[in-house]
Amino acid sequence: MLTVNEAFETVINTAADFGTELVAIKQAEGRILREKIIADRPFPPFDRVTMDGIAIKWSSYAEGKRTFEIEDLQAAGMPQKTLHGNGCVEVMTGAIVPENADTIIPYEDLVKNETGSFAVVKEIKRNQNIHVRGSDVELGAVLLNEGIRIGGAETAVLATVGKDKALVSKQPKIAIVATGDELVEITDQPEQHQLRMSNVYALYNQFKNIGIEASIHHFKDDKEVLSANFSLLFKEKDAIICSGGVSAGKFDYIPQVLNELGVTILFHKVKQRPGKPFLFGLAENKVPFFGLPGNPVSGFMCLHRFVFPWLFKSLQFAQESIITRAVLASALKFDKPLTFFVPVKLSISSQGYLMADPHATNGSGDFATLTSANAFMELPENRDFFEAGEVYPVWMY
Amino acid sequence: MLTVNEAFETVINTAADFGTELVAIKQAEGRILREKIIADRPFPPFDRVTMDGIAIKWSSYAEGKRTFEIEDLQAAGMPQKTLHGNGCVEVMTGAIVPENADTIIPYEDLVKNETGSFAVVKEIKRNQNIHVRGSDVELGAVLLNEGIRIGGAETAVLATVGKDKALVSKQPKIAIVATGDELVEITDQPEQHQLRMSNVYALYNQFKNIGIEASIHHFKDDKEVLSANFSLLFKEKDAIICSGGVSAGKFDYIPQVLNELGVTILFHKVKQRPGKPFLFGLAENKVPFFGLPGNPVSGFMCLHRFVFPWLFKSLQFAQESIITRAVLASALKFDKPLTFFVPVKLSISSQGYLMADPHATNGSGDFATLTSANAFMELPENRDFFEAGEVYPVWMY
Numbered sequence: 001m002l003t004v005n006e007a008f009e010t011v012i013n014t015a016a017d018f019g020t021e022l023v024a025i026k027q028a029e030g031r032i033l034r035e036k037i038i039a040d041r042p043f044p045p046f047d048r049v050t051m052d053g054i055a056i057k058w059s060s061y062a063e064g065k066r067t068f069e070i071e072d073l074q075a076a077g078m079p080q081k082t083l084h085g086n087g088c089v090e091v092m093t094g095a096i097v098p099e100n101a102d103t104i105i106p107y108e109d110l111v112k113n114e115t116g117s118f119a120v121v122k123e124i125k126r127n128q129n130i131h132v133r134g135s136d137v138e139l140g141a142v143l144l145n146e147g148i149r150i151g152g153a154e155t156a157v158l159a160t161v162g163k164d165k166a167l168v169s170k171q172p173k174i175a176i177v178a179t180g181d182e183l184v185e186i187t188d189q190p191e192q193h194q195l196r197m198s199n200v201y202a203l204y205n206q207f208k209n210i211g212i213e214a215s216i217h218h219f220k221d222d223k224e225v226l227s228a229n230f231s232l233l234f235k236e237k238d239a240i241i242c243s244g245g246v247s248a249g250k251f252d253y254i255p256q257v258l259n260e261l262g263v264t265i266l267f268h269k270v271k272q273r274p275g276k277p278f279l280f281g282l283a284e285n286k287v288p289f290f291g292l293p294g295n296p297v298s299g300f301m302c303l304h305r306f307v308f309p310w311l312f313k314s315l316q317f318a319q320e321s322i323i324t325r326a327v328l329a330s331a332l333k334f335d336k337p338l339t340f341f342v343p344v345k346l347s348i349s350s351q352g353y354l355m356a357d358p359h360a361t362n363g364s365g366d367f368a369t370l371t372s373a374n375a376f377m378e379l380p381e382n383r384d385f386f387e388a389g390e391v392y393p394v395w396m397y
Numbered sequence: 398m399l400t401v402n403e404a405f406e407t408v409i410n411t412a413a414d415f416g417t418e419l420v421a422i423k424q425a426e427g428r429i430l431r432e433k434i435i436a437d438r439p440f441p442p443f444d445r446v447t448m449d450g451i452a453i454k455w456s457s458y459a460e461g462k463r464t465f466e467i468e469d470l471q472a473a474g475m476p477q478k479t480l481h482g483n484g485c486v487e488v489m490t491g492a493i494v495p496e497n498a499d500t501i502i503p504y505e506d507l508v509k510n511e512t513g514s515f516a517v518v519k520e521i522k523r524n525q526n527i528h529v530r531g532s533d534v535e536l537g538a539v540l541l542n543e544g545i546r547i548g549g550a551e552t553a554v555l556a557t558v559g560k561d562k563a564l565v566s567k568q569p570k571i572a573i574v575a576t577g578d579e580l581v582e583i584t585d586q587p588e589q590h591q592l593r594m595s596n597v598y599a600l601y602n603q604f605k606n607i608g609i610e611a612s613i614h615h616f617k618d619d620k621e622v623l624s625a626n627f628s629l630l631f632k633e634k635d636a637i638i639c640s641g642g643v644s645a646g647k648f649d650y651i652p653q654v655l656n657e658l659g660v661t662i663l664f665h666k667v668k669q670r671p672g673k674p675f676l677f678g679l680a681e682n683k684v685p686f687f688g689l690p691g692n693p694v695s696g697f698m699c700l701h702r703f704v705f706p707w708l709f710k711s712l713q714f715a716q717e718s719i720i721t722r723a724v725l726a727s728a729l730k731f732d733k734p735l736t737f738f739v740p741v742k743l744s745i746s747s748q749g750y751l752m753a754d755p756h757a758t759n760g761s762g763d764f765a766t767l768t769s770a771n772a773f774m775e776l777p778e779n780r781d782f783f784e785a786g787e788v789y790p791v792w793m794y
Contacts, residue, residue, distance in 0.1 A: 025583065029602040043763055046589055052649075077578030077618070082558075094579050096590040136763040138607075139734035143765050151606065152787040152794065153767035156599035156693060160592075162584040162766065181474025181771075182491050186422065186561040192443055193476055193493040195557075209548065221474070240735060244491075294491065296553060297636055322771060327749035329453055347717075352724035352752050352788040364532040366559065368540050370550035374719060391749040397549065
């Protein structure tokens with residue numbers, strides 16, 4: 001049986017590349033950038049006024065001049081004007097600094113005389129209130145690298161350099177499959193021995209949260225049905241995420257069906273709780289099969305510990321997460337030779353620690369438990385006692 | 398001039414309610430739930446087999462019986478069978494426990510005899526491997542409360558209780574408005590004194606990230622144009638987010654136009670850097686006007702510090718964020734009597750502290766700065782020195 005790390009390496013090493021596509025900037029949110037973004041102009045592209053007021057020549061002020069006649073007006077969006085004399089040009093935030101001017105005095109440091117001229121009433125500094133051309137970014141500078149996720153700020157950078165489309169990773173086609181004859185549709189009234197399908201909707205919305213619209217399927221526990229349908233999905237999809245059907249039961253046909261379809265089962269079972277029956281296979285065309293345990297908490301954990309890292313690597317996503325580890329808030333005992341994943345509720349302590357408050361789950365674990373937590377903490381297999389205050393990896397969901 | 402907290406209270410007190418709507422479960426991701434979700438059955442709804450193996454009567458085992466003849470088969474999805482004799486029923490994970498049986502022995506603790514019967518080869522415990530009816534959740538228990546955000550786990554809970562639709566907060570209609578005659582379209586080649594429009598796309602994608610499709614507008618710095626267009630937007634939208642046009646410049650007509658449209662300006666200017674010119678008004682029909690400064694970093698900060706909290710309250714979102722404060726990683730000096738918002742890059746230290754590494758911004762601040770950070774740290778106005786190791790609020794973006 002593989003350890004969590006061995007299983008993880010096995011999964012990660014099969015990472016694919018779904019290719020790239022151009023998307024409009026308004027569709028780019030959350031997508032992974034696949035091109036370098038270069039400054040096509042310095043930024044700011046011109047000496048830019050940062051306060052409303054007047055533009056003067058420092059030399060006039062240095063020579064003792066304190067009253068400035070208005071010669072012209074320079075607002076944002078106007079082509080550059082020129083300060084010809086020793087007066088001033090009235091300027092607005094965002095305007096280009098007029099030619100010959102080199103210092104901006106804001107209205108709050110000025111008094112307007114009855115004649116319309118401005119008197120300076122405060123000490124000023126040479127070159128003040130000018131955002132100098134190229135001081136933020138030089139022409140040709142790399143503004144964004146490949147592999148980042150496009151958020152609000154990245155969108156603005158794209159717009160600034162004139163990119164109304166961005167080259168991003170294509171989203172994979174994901175199939176989510178429910179197996180289990182005990183499952184009925186949400187809107188059905190289940191018999192005593194039946195359950196409504198729920199895992200697949202949890203998986204669906206977890207993918208949706210990262211911008212991927214998966215397809216949902218439910219197949220009967222029947223070899224022929226499974227074989228025919230999986231055969232089709234391996235042709236059409238980039239990955240199959242299957243919930244249930246991978247333990248050792250008499251009707252857990254999936255390992256057998258996968259074998260017959262030529263899928264190489266890279267592992268079946270991982271030294272972890274929950275999620276021990278987790279199966280991972282690779283079809284001849286390199287489409288992966290993630291056989292998640294049917295238990296809700298197990299499947300959810302495997303999604304975040306194995307499937308999403310595989311997906312992010314396949315999307316060439318290269319940024320680090322912020323939240324990677326946390327402080328265990330209360331002691332735990334787990335003396336099996338398995339990696340133990342415990343649902344935790346994360347919060348920041350008054351001292352600035354990221355604390356992980358473990359949520360008791362009974363052996364089976366249901367989704368109600370998961371809604372009051374927000375991450376799994378990963379407790380290593382080589383320990384039996386985990387003390388409050390120790391730091392362990394966490395996987396947020 | 399209001400302090401940050403006063404401005405925040407003013408904004409928050411105008412929180413609206415956009416009403417509710419029913420959405421299909423596959424559209425519910427990220428939405429705010431507006432109904433209590435109650436367990437319509439206990440969970441599990443029946444005594445559920447948790448391992449593949451056999452179901453026996455404990456009494457037979459207690460009397461010394463160690464070999465069990467197979468009487469029947471109970472798989473998941475089959476109506477309940479009965480163990481009539483002293484043998485066993487072969488059972489699969491997820492099945493209902495057969496009548497009269499009370500203990501499940503997994504295959505790994507059994508040896509199958511040539512005759513087909515099973516011999517027990519390990520010590521077993523009474524009632525083992527049964528997930529007892531109602532042990533996770535009692536009938537009628539509250540599974541989800543109003544005001545939570547629907548993620549994967551919550552989706553599964555909805556499905557479990559038969560909800561294929563959920564009652565959620567309606568999304569508001571948001572208008573994002575760019576002002577500034579210096580702005581040109583993304584695809585235009587700007588003249589020297591011009592800039593491409595970028596702030597509005599950053600705002601657009603920040604709203605998109607939380608599931609809201611805003612409309613984007615660009616109005617010329619012309620009183621008539623602004624008046625006519627804002628008048629229309631106040632009728633059609635739930636909020637107007639305007640970028641630029643709120644400083645004291647000659648062409649910053651917006652305060653005047655708002656006054657003429659009957660909008661009450663609740664504040665104009667906040668004791669903060671960046672973002673001092675931030676304006677907030679309320680129309681007669683209670684539609685708010687957020688006048689964000691045109692400076693990219695300022696506008697972005699005001700969005701996260703003021704607009705989103707207003708939005709979340711209006712959506713009746715009642716969950717706490719995980720990340721609310723962090724540890725300043727290096728000392729800072731800021732001696733103005735203003736609250737100072739500094740872009741920081743958050744990460745977890747090896748001891749489990751959430752560290753905030755401040756990113757130097759020049760006075761103006763551009764989006765390139767923001768892409769290498771991921772939050773603003775809020776440093777209070779009554780201090781001039783901020784030491785490494787101190788804890789302050791953060792606002793993630």
